[in-house]
Amino acid sequence: MRGLLIVISGASGTGKGTICKKLLAESPGIAYSISATTRKPRPGEVDGREYYFLSVDEFKAWIAEGKFLEYAEVYGNFYGTPLNKIEERLKRGEDILLEIDVQGALNVKKKCPEGIYIFLLPPSLEELKRRIEGRGTENPESLTRRLQNAVAEIQIGLQYDYVVVNDTIDNAAAQIEAILTAERCKVARNADKFNFEGGF
Amino acid sequence: MRGLLIVISGASGTGKGTICKKLLAESPGIAYSISATTRKPRPGEVDGREYYFLSVDEFKAWIAEGKFLEYAEVYGNFYGTPLNKIEERLKRGEDILLEIDVQGALNVKKKCPEGIYIFLLPPSLEELKRRIEGRGTENPESLTRRLQNAVAEIQIGLQYDYVVVNDTIDNAAAQIEAILTAERCKVARNADKFNFEGGF
Numbered sequence: 225m226r227g228l229l230i231v232i233s234g235a236s237g238t239g240k241g242t243i244c245k246k247l248l249a250e251s252p253g254i255a256y257s258i259s260a261t262t263r264k265p266r267p268g269e270v271d272g273r274e275y276y277f278l279s280v281d282e283f284k285a286w287i288a289e290g291k292f293l294e295y296a297e298v299y300g301n302f303y304g305t306p307l308n309k310i311e312e313r314l315k316r317g318e319d320i321l322l323e324i325d326v327q328g329a330l331n332v333k334k335k336c337p338e339g340i341y342i343f344l345l346p347p348s349l350e351e352l353k354r355r356i357e358g359r360g361t362e363n364p365e366s367l368t369r370r371l372q373n374a375v376a377e378i379q380i381g382l383q384y385d386y387v388v389v390n391d392t393i394d395n396a397a398a399q400i401e402a403i404l405t406a407e408r409c410k411v412a413r414n415a416d417k418f419n420f421e422g423g424f
Numbered sequence: 425m426r427g428l429l430i431v432i433s434g435a436s437g438t439g440k441g442t443i444c445k446k447l448l449a450e451s452p453g454i455a456y457s458i459s460a461t462t463r464k465p466r467p468g469e470v471d472g473r474e475y476y477f478l479s480v481d482e483f484k485a486w487i488a489e490g491k492f493l494e495y496a497e498v499y500g501n502f503y504g505t506p507l508n509k510i511e512e513r514l515k516r517g518e519d520i521l522l523e524i525d526v527q528g529a530l531n532v533k534k535k536c537p538e539g540i541y542i543f544l545l546p547p548s549l550e551e552l553k554r555r556i557e558g559r560g561t562e563n564p565e566s567l568t569r570r571l572q573n574a575v576a577e578i579q580i581g582l583q584y585d586y587v588v589v590n591d592t593i594d595n596a597a598a599q600i601e602a603i604l605t606a607e608r609c610k611v612a613r614n615a616d617k618f619n620f621e622g623g624f
Contacts, residue, residue: 342609343611345617345618378618379618381611381618382611382615382618383611384611385610385611386606386609386610386611387609387610387611387614387617387618388609389617398605399605399606399609401602402601402602402603402605402606402609403602403605403606403609405598405599405602405603405606406586406599406602406603406605406606406607407606409542409586409587409588409599409602409603410585410586410587411543411581411582411583411584411585411586411587414587415582417545417587417589418545418578418579418581418582418587
């Protein structure tokens with residue numbers, strides 16, 4: 225069976241990074257697609273693990289070379305998904321997880337309608353605000369901008385296939401795992417199982 | 425949330441009855457839709473529990489009164505699904521399980537495209553034959569006819585949404601439960617969750 229292209233995103237602060245790490249830890253068959261970005265590494269982040277950290281000039285060169293499945297500018301930084309390797313892996317039957325921002329996901333959806341688009345929601349706006357503030361890496365101006373963006377981004381979630389409320393990591397991860405199990409049961413992915421022709 | 429209309433069918437002998445009983449036992453929120461039939465009750469079957477057992481004349485009267493969501497003739501007997509109550513229950517948010525034969529399911533699919541159509545497959549034709557023989561309620565002629573029908577019916581499964589291989593009851597039931605969890609996460613069923621408008 226061709227691998228699943230799993231696209232998970234959500235408004236800032238909905239916890240998609242944590243959810244995705246849990247999914248990968250529990251599902252050895254799923255491979256992370258690592259994004260490229262021009263934003264500065266946060267404490268603990270390693271180039272080539274969390275992201276490929278590029279300068280703006282490098283990023284623009286990759287764009288020119290057609291290396292991105294999608295790219296977008298978010299809060300003044302570029303983010304993009306290298307296309308090379310993803311198609312190869314899907315053909316080999318590997319499941320690829322894309323953890324990308326809302327704008328990026330919509331670009332991917334146009335190019336890859338076969339993908340499974342999952343949108344994470346916070347349990348409430350209050351909880352979303354608490355999570356963004358709790359991160360402690362935002363100045364007040366950036367915080368306000370992220371919250372305003374989150375409200376707008378949540379409406380974009382209506383264009384996804386599935387929505388999962390991230391009330392607890394365990395609940396959200398279990399729902400996403402159920403979504404993937406269900407997708408693997410789609411008739412369109414299992415035409416080979418209907419080859420029961422012939423006598424007895 | 426509006427209830428799910430869950431339609432489970434499969435070729436004869438794929439074990440849909442056993443699977444459906446397990447699903448209902450594990451999911452108190454799902455209500456069985458009881459079919460009407462003109463076939464004779466098997467040992468242990470009770471009118472109004474497994475089926476509404478009708479005479480052919482009674483069944484035809486129900487058809488004339490428009491009481492059926494679908495009906496079909498299978499192996500010389502009529503089977504049908506009373507429409508009354510199902511729509512009411514869905515509106516109340518109850519999940520309704522329809523366990524019906526392949527022909528019946530396709531009729532329902534035309535009228536209720538919102539339903540979730542799950543097709544059960546046996547692990548192999550050999551296993552299917554063994555299961556039908558093991559049932560011990562078939563004469564040789566009926567057995568041959570059921571096996572031939574099964575091969576034809578399996579191709580109809582390509583028109584369903586999901587396919588589940590009934591290798592073990594536990595595996596198959598777990599996959600169906602995942603399908604229902606995933607369906608409850610569909611954005612189209614959760615528009616109310618995106619009402620995050622307003623300030624902070």
